[in-house]
Amino acid sequence: MRIVMKIVLVLFIAIFVGFPLFSMTYYTMVRTSTPKFCPSCHEIQYAYNTWKSSSHAFNSKGVVADCMDCHLPAPQDTWNFFFTKTTHGLKDIFAHLTYKNPDKKFDHELNRKKPMIQ
Numbered sequence: 001m002r003i004v005m006k007i008v009l010v011l012f013i014a015i016f017v018g019f020p021l022f023s024m025t026y027y028t029m030v031r032t033s034t035p036k037f038c039p040s041c042h043e044i045q046y047a048y049n050t051w052k053s054s055s056h057a058f059n060s061k062g063v064v065a066d067c068m069d070c071h072l073p074a075p076q077d078t079w080n081f082f083f084t085k086t087t088h089g090l091k092d093i094f095a096h097l098t099y100k101n102p103d104k105k106f107d108h109e110l111n112r113k114k115p116m117i118q
Contacts, residue, residue, distance in 0.1 A: 029081075029082065029085065032085075032089070033068050033072075033075070033085070034066070035048065035052075035057075035066045035067055038067050051066075051067070071088070072084055072085055072088070
């Protein structure tokens with residue numbers, strides 16, 4: 001009888017705790033993986049505006065390459081996608097909260113002229 005109770009308890013936890021937790025995590029990942037979510041932080045508003053007017057968003061083929069296509073691994077690789085997205089998100093939040101001078105505009109043209117460090 002004790003084993004049956006343990007099995008029932010594990011199933012109860014899995015169904016009534018695990019499933020909602022998984023669903024909320026999945027829903028959050030889907031909602032935060034859209035180009036409209038990305039500019040909700042002021043730090044990348046410039047990048048979003050640039051993307052909106054580029055051939056990545058509008059081209060003769062009708063193919064749209066959004067932020068996730070270039071900046072994250074393929075979503076089919078679920079664990080790597082989740083880990084990378086979480087890491088990038090935490091980094092962005094940290095930068096947002098610790099940025100010393102929010103009124104100073106970032107010089108994107110100067111940044112583009114710098115050589116890429118590999």
